[in-house]
Amino acid sequence: MAAETETETIEREATGEQKGEQERNRGPLERWVGDSISDPGRAYKPMFWLVTIFFLFTTLFPFYWLLMVALTPEGQLQDVWLTPNGFNPGVFIEVFEILPFHRYMFNSFVIATVATVIVLLVASLAGYVFGRLSFPGKGPLMLLVLLVSFFPPAAFFIPLNDLFNTQISILEPVLSDGSIYNTPYALIIPLSAIFMPLAIFILTTFYSQIPDGLEDAARVEGTTRLGALFRVIIPLSAPGVATAGVLTFIGVYNEFFFSFLMTDGQPQSWAPILDGILGYQGQYQTLYNAMAAASIIGVLPMAILVVVAQEKIVSGLTAGGLKE
């Protein structure tokens, strides 16, 4: 036995030497390719890191740059190279002193929240109808929703702006001058409409997946169809509702075009954050550090929201995608 194992090890050593000799004859790249073919993990791993680092760099570097610009004291931006030229964290307080930036943030939050609530309510009803009922004309109707969502929002701007600037006498008791311009409605109405189709599609997918038996059970137990929607279907579609809600909220919060043009940019006219950030740009002077600081402050709530809701959003998006 012992002799046998001995000869075996000798043989193995001999073949190992041969192999080593072969390897020495190849260049490093050739060797790496050869190894990668026999063990693909060796190729995947560096590629994974390469791509990951690339994505992290392209997404995070702008934030770093923003932070650096914010921290660099006013007027010293010309010599900036990867590190801030000076250190001025006080800018995060100054932005609130120069302009009522908190009022702009409040405006944005109110507009985004109300738009989200409207979108979720209406899209829930539409999602219930498209997802759970069958009726003639359902396909064409859904296509119409899809079609409308493909329109460039800017196409609606001029007629809407004209409409919102019209004084409508029946609105006078509610709005000071009877026109919607410079009210939150000027943003809430078009932005809700723009983000509605996406929410309808997400919720349709989710509501259609709730078993009929649960809705039937709720109706037998004593709810109406609407009651079953709100008591059973919506709670069970929580990831979908959260996804639609967060996407709408972020979309409205980040929207530029309507936000910029539907108010006169004054905080008391319900101008959103965007106008606040641009407000640091005066006729003779542009406070880049304040703009950067305000941008960071404006992004923070969204970053927090996404981190908190991330799990639900991911499960919501994939669950929708993997239907059947």
Added chain:
Amino acid sequence: MANVTLEGITKRYEDVTAVDDMNMEIGDGEFVTFVGPSGCGKSTTMETIAGLTKPTEGTVHIGERDVTRLPPKDRNIAMVFQNIALFPHMDVYDNISFGLRLRKYDKDEVDRRVEEAADIVQLEGMMERMPEEMSGGQRQRVAIARALVREPDVFLMDEPLANLDAKLRVHMRTELQRLHRRLDTTIVYVTHDQAEAMTMSDRIAVINAGQLMQIAPPLECYNEPANLFVAGFIGSPSMNFVEADVRSGELETENFTIEFDPATTDGLAPGDRVTIGVRPEDVYLERTADGVEHPSGLIDARTDVLEPMGNEVFVYLVTGDDADTSMDVEGGAATDDQLLMSVDPDTEIDIDEDVSVVLDRSRVHLFDPDTGTALRHGLISAASATGTPERGVGDTD
């Protein structure tokens, strides 16, 4: 508590008729089971009672009220679903009390009723559990408690035991019977499992292709099936069917003849075609047929397959020479050349053995091969016959 009356219920979808002119009277406190193959319309019929489906034609009455156009919530019914349908986001207490809370009962009353219902189905101490933490049987009991707690006029149960494992199913079957005795409420039960139908019901409604085939107590469906469908559907394994010609005083099939009492020939003339139906337990080996009062003549056969079940043995017999031994999905004998017999487990019998068998003539059924209607139950004179057919397909209400 209330009776349920269906009048001319018809449900048509675009190109299919799911339920076709269903008429039925379900008495107060009665346990009626709808049974039939998949897709026969039994669930649709139940859904029209529940109000989950609106009938195309016809009316539904619960008690004195016409509920045809009422939504489910206003019908005072409770339903147990096949997939159990507990609300996954609510705990047991919230599930059971869902209907009561919707109706704004005060807290004490809700608590009292939930406790009582939980007690009936033995769910004490599980009020805080979520449905996903419970076993199938426990979930089913929660679903039943949710139905009980509202004290409805009618219980509707749509295959409530279908998703349980076999052992639990038998257990829940007895529990449901006990429950029915205790509550004495009208129960409408849907199943495709004829064992459930036979064991639990006061009456069985056999439904096929949207039509009511027969509604009668279980044993009547078994012993006096109204037509070929009921005869073939009730009983497992299925009844043997053989085509035969009527001759004077006997029925002649391809491979054997059965003599029958000329006194019972009314309505049958020599030359008519009939379908003979005989259950496996009414076929006897000649050597053990001493107890049979009205045996037929001997039939020569060869044993083909034996299926020992423990309490009995099913013997597939082949009659005739070049026999066709294909079978249908129900496991019954499918061709005129086959005969299924059930014998005692201690009977000595082998495969490929030539045997002589007899039929119990008092339990041979005759059917019209074209319409399927039962013509006669038993081939002996009226004095000792088990019954005469009085129902056809059309006059089942």
